[in-house]
Amino acid sequence: MTVPLPYRVVDRAVETHDTATLTLEPVRQALRPFAPGQFAMVYAFGVGDIPLSVCAIDGLRLTHTVRAVGAISGALHALRPGASVAVRGPFGTGWQLAGAAGLDLLVVAGGIGLAPLRPLVCEALAAPGRYGRLNVLIGAREPRELLYAAEVGGWPAALTTVDRPDARWRGEVGVVTTLLDRAAFDPPGTAAFICGPEPMIRATAGELVHRGVDPDRIRVSLERTMHCATGHCGHCQLGPLLLCRDGPVVTWARARPLLMVREL
Amino acid sequence: MTAGRHGFLGALAPGHGDRLLAFAQDVSFPAGTRIFEEDGVADRFWIVRSGLVALDVHVPGRRAAVVETLGEGDLLGWSWLFEPYHWQLGALTRAAVSASEFDAQRVRAACAADPAFGLAVTHCVAQVIARRLKATRTRLLDLYGPPA
Numbered sequence: 507m508t509v510p511l512p513y514r515v516v517d518r519a520v521e522t523h524d525t526a527t528l529t530l531e532p533v534r535q536a537l538r539p540f541a542p543g544q545f546a547m548v549y550a551f552g553v554g555d556i557p558l559s560v561c562a563i564d565g566l567r568l569t570h571t572v573r574a575v576g577a578i579s580g581a582l583h584a585l586r587p588g589a590s591v592a593v594r595g596p597f598g599t600g601w602q603l604a605g606a607a608g609l610d611l612l613v614v615a616g617g618i619g620l621a622p623l624r625p626l627v628c629e630a631l632a633a634p635g636r637y638g639r640l641n642v643l644i645g646a647r648e649p650r651e652l653l654y655a656a657e658v659g660g661w662p663a664a665l666t667t668v669d670r671p672d673a674r675w676r677g678e679v680g681v682v683t684t685l686l687d688r689a690a691f692d693p694p695g696t697a698a699f700i701c702g703p704e705p706m707i708r709a710t711a712g713e714l715v716h717r718g719v720d721p722d723r724i725r726v727s728l729e730r731t732m733h734c735a736t737g738h739c740g741h742c743q744l745g746p747l748l749l750c751r752d753g754p755v756v757t758w759a760r761a762r763p764l765l766m767v768r769e770l
Numbered sequence: 771m772t773a774g775r776h777g778f779l780g781a782l783a784p785g786h787g788d789r790l791l792a793f794a795q796d797v798s799f800p801a802g803t804r805i806f807e808e809d810g811v812a813d814r815f816w817i818v819r820s821g822l823v824a825l826d827v828h829v830p831g832r833r834a835a836v837v838e839t840l841g842e843g844d845l846l847g848w849s850w851l852f853e854p855y856h857w858q859l860g861a862l863t864r865a866a867v868s869a870s871e872f873d874a875q876r877v878r879a880a881c882a883a884d885p886a887f888g889l890a891v892t893h894c895v896a897q898v899i900a901r902r903l904k905a906t907r908t909r910l911l912d913l914y915g916p917p918a
Binding site: 617 | 776777822824833836837838839841842843844864904905908909911912913914915916
């Protein structure tokens with residue numbers, strides 16, 4: 507679906523000082539169902555549209571976590587229940603969790619990268635026995651910037667670390683890759699899902715390959731400027747890939763050689 | 771965490787790991803214990819078996835700044851291997867900690883007497899230092915901060 511459909515904001519949850527989660531309901535017709543890892547182009551009227559991953563999948567509703575970092579994201583962040591937006595989608599590749607049946611699952615999120623991984627974790631938790639051990643490793647800048655804190659507290663085997671602890675923080679301090687030593691997984695039998703800043707993705711995926719995880723079983727979500735979301739404009743080109751169409755989720759085997767090219 | 775030894779001991783060849791462990795004694799620290807102070811004499815080191823230790827820096831007029839935490843399998847302390855054998859940071863337990871404790875002088879003497887063992891231990895300590903340096907540099911990038 508490339509024609510934008512009207513949606514209404516029905517709920518807004520404050521996550522951090524600059525991040526909120528918006529729940530949208532279709533005004534009339536709904537978009538096709540989204541899969542975890544896919545994204546929508548969400549249009550703030552009169553400002554513009556940006557890609558936002560789905561962070562929860564609940565019937566016809568769409569849920570997106572948005573961080574106010576620019577004009578469009580700031581406008582979306584400022585919306586309140588009752589406000590209208592236009593939405594296109596679903597776009598892009600998903601995490602393809604079904605292909606990881608029987609494997610240990612390792613989910614590694616940095617900062618707002620937890621948003622697109624959240625529905626994957628929920629799907630894995632909803633199917634106990636289908637997968638091996640589930641580990642969720644989360645890195646954030648500060649404790650006050652942790653997303654979905656109450657929900658994450660209820661996830662088994664979720665470990666969190668921050669770069670800058672405050673006086674009340676009693677947990678881990680350091681980069682998210684240090685949490686790999688605390689996770690229980692069998693590298694040759696593991697599927698990994700990573701989203702966060704690109705240097706964090708590179709460091710995490712590289713460490714996992716070093717430990718014996720198959721690069722084809724490591725999926726990473728990449729970000730480039732997206733505009734049309736339909737594979738025509740080329741804004742999100744990464745070498746031979748158009749990330750709106752061929753991504754944003756790609757295997758590490760495919761992504762690694764592209765991310766090492768400075769010109770891309 | 772994978773099968774067998776992991777962390778610092780997992781990086782040592784089994785023979786060297788066994789030899790190092792021959793110097794170990796089991797210790798435990800309650801939560802909130804100051805294991806060592808910044809600039810103190812680095813005459814021991816530890817491999818954490820369980821619990822969490824915060825490495826911190828004393829900042830006059832402010833609370834100590836925690837720069838990293840160490841947990842199961844991690845090497846606690848590397849200043850014992852390099853002159854002037856003074857701690858670069860302080861260490862405070864965040865939870866009850868059990869660890870293997872090593873007398874630094876005895877391990878240094880064993881490293882000097884057996885160059886192969888010494889090289890293996892030094893190599894593993896250097897790996898720890900390199901990993902922590904890389905992590906520090908990564909955090910300097912402030913990757914999770916707002917885009918420039």
